[in-house]
Amino acid sequence: MKKQLLVAAIENGTVIDHIPSEKLFAVVNLLHLDQMTSAVTIGYNLESQELGKKSIIKMADKFFTDEELNQLAVICPNLTLCIIRDYEIAEKRTVTLPDELRGIVRCTNPKCITNNEPMHTHFHTIEGQRLRCHYCNTVISLDDVRLVEKA
Amino acid sequence: MRATIVYPSKKKYLWHAKIIMNLSDMEKRSLVTIADHSREKIEYLIQMAQEFEKHPNRHLLEGKVVATLFFEPSTRTRLSFETAANRLGARVIGFADPKVTSGTKGETLKDTIMMVSNYADIIVMRHYLEGAARYASEIAPVPIVNAGDGANQHPSQTMLDLYTIYQTQGTLDNLDIFLVGDLKYGRTVHSMLNAMYHFNPTFHFIAPEELAMPEMYKQFCRQHGIRYVEHTDFNADVISGADILYMTRVQRERFTDLMEYERVKDRYLLKLDMLSKARPNMKILHPLPRVNEIEYSIDDNPHAYYFEQARNGLYARQALLCDALGITLDEVRKDKSII
Numbered sequence: 431m432k433k434q435l436l437v438a439a440i441e442n443g444t445v446i447d448h449i450p451s452e453k454l455f456a457v458v459n460l461l462h463l464d465q466m467t468s469a470v471t472i473g474y475n476l477e478s479q480e481l482g483k484k485s486i487i488k489m490a491d492k493f494f495t496d497e498e499l500n501q502l503a504v505i506c507p508n509l510t511l512c513i514i515r516d517y518e519i520a521e522k523r524t525v526t527l528p529d530e531l532r533g534i535v536r537c538t539n540p541k542c543i544t545n546n547e548p549m550h551t552h553f554h555t556i557e558g559q560r561l562r563c564h565y566c567n568t569v570i571s572l573d574d575v576r577l578v579e580k581a
Numbered sequence: 582m583r584a585t586i587v588y589p590s591k592k593k594y595l596w597h598a599k600i601i602m603n604l605s606d607m608e609k610r611s612l613v614t615i616a617d618h619s620r621e622k623i624e625y626l627i628q629m630a631q632e633f634e635k636h637p638n639r640h641l642l643e644g645k646v647v648a649t650l651f652f653e654p655s656t657r658t659r660l661s662f663e664t665a666a667n668r669l670g671a672r673v674i675g676f677a678d679p680k681v682t683s684g685t686k687g688e689t690l691k692d693t694i695m696m697v698s699n700y701a702d703i704i705v706m707r708h709y710l711e712g713a714a715r716y717a718s719e720i721a722p723v724p725i726v727n728a729g730d731g732a733n734q735h736p737s738q739t740m741l742d743l744y745t746i747y748q749t750q751g752t753l754d755n756l757d758i759f760l761v762g763d764l765k766y767g768r769t770v771h772s773m774l775n776a777m778y779h780f781n782p783t784f785h786f787i788a789p790e791e792l793a794m795p796e797m798y799k800q801f802c803r804q805h806g807i808r809y810v811e812h813t814d815f816n817a818d819v820i821s822g823a824d825i826l827y828m829t830r831v832q833r834e835r836f837t838d839l840m841e842y843e844r845v846k847d848r849y850l851l852k853l854d855m856l857s858k859a860r861p862n863m864k865i866l867h868p869l870p871r872v873n874e875i876e877y878s879i880d881d882n883p884h885a886y887y888f889e890q891a892r893n894g895l896y897a898r899q900a901l902l903c904d905a906l907g908i909t910l911d912e913v914r915k916d917k918s919i920i
């Protein structure tokens with residue numbers, strides 16, 4: 431049986447493919463997709479040869495800054511994105527973990543000032559592997575990252 | 582005014598963090614951690630403290646108001662800072678007990694800091710939350726001096742320790758520094774690693790296994806070429822190679838296994854007869870308060886130096902206050918306001 435395209439193509443915008451399904455909603459939150467006004471198509475639990483189940487997000491007429499996209503590396507280190515222009519893939523991009531993350535990741539130390547004061551968290555990346563809290567110096571492995579809950 | 586500072590050497594920083602920050606003028610003058618200081622800056626502050634040791638009483642800070650905000654009680658540290666301010670002619674406002682602050686009424690740290698910044702030229706702050714001083718330094722329009730933030734940093738203690746080491750050894754370079762007791766939770770010993778790595782030390786870590794130096798600090802040593810030796814035994818032979826013997830308390834509440842505590846609690850007590858093989862220049866330091874980890878008969882021994890160390894806290898804190906207020910070493914040396 432011929433495979434069908436489950437999600438419709440877009441004319442212009444951004445496509446994030448091969449998202450591990452368990453990470454989909456974290457990606458949705460991080461990119462604030464709930465606040466978008468243009469068309470967003472989300473495919474959840476699609477069959478994938480590499481990942482078993484994968485998810486995909488297509489956002490029409492939406493282009494992100496490098497800074498916005500690189501935040502995704504915190505939850506999906508090897509994510510690939512396609513920038514679509516005129517139905518064609520104009521550019522393929524992989525995300526890279528930025529040197530600093532502000533307001534994205536929660537500090538795991540309950541005695542950290544960021545967990546007790548209305549303020550943004552701030553982390554520094556160490557050797558692309560771990561994060562160090564700018565305030566309390568707690569070091570978090572990328573596997574243990576929890577994101578800041580949006581109000 | 583904000584300026585972008587790109588530090589040339591990331592070797593200066595713990596964890597190899599690549600730090601490119603926007604620092605305000607006040608953030609630069611604030612003291613949050615000794616890890617922010619270069620070798621030159623540490624030597625500069627030691628020289629300034631030497632001036633205050635010669636002449637502690639001055640009018641140098643006349644007209645200034647120093648606020649001491651202690652969100653967590655610490656009588657010793659507060660008295661030392663307040664004495665430092667008073668002996669330089671500053672006036673002191675603040676609180677010593679968190680119950681009198683409005684923090685309990687739900688006021689944020691930011692609001693308290695902004696309010697006090699209207700009254701004071703500088704804020705000395707002790708807080709039970711880690712990172713509180715860094716945050717305060719980012720938001721306050723006046724400099725912040727960290728007087729301890731939870732288990733994180735206590736840079737004025739580190740500064741007085743460094744001053745004492747310099748005073749007793751005549752140098753900070755190439756020393757054999759022995760750290761004894763609780764090396765797992767002891768923030769003074771961790772700060773010591775951060776500060777001393779500029780000076781090519783050799784460390785000896787003497788601790789029970791349960792309170793051993795954490796792996797991340799040993800990793801820091803390896804990354805920065807600091808030699809270290811670990812011991813679980815504590816006796817005359819082990820400490821015979823020490824220039825500095827830095828004692829800390831082994832506290833019962835730090836143990837998950839109380840049997841283990843009972844087994845090791847007396848093993849890290851310093852007794853007079855253990856000093857028989859000590860180097861002549863060896864000095865015993867302790868951040869105080871002491872309970873029983875240094876035998877009282879040692880107090881009169883020439884190796885004992887912990888009371889002098891505590892007194893150095895005054896000179897070190899006088900230097901830290903002046904530096905944060907923008908007073909230079911040159912100005913301190915030319916100061917005509919000595920009483």
Ligand SMILES: [Zn+2]
Binds near residue numbers: 539544563566567
């Ligand atoms: Zn933190």
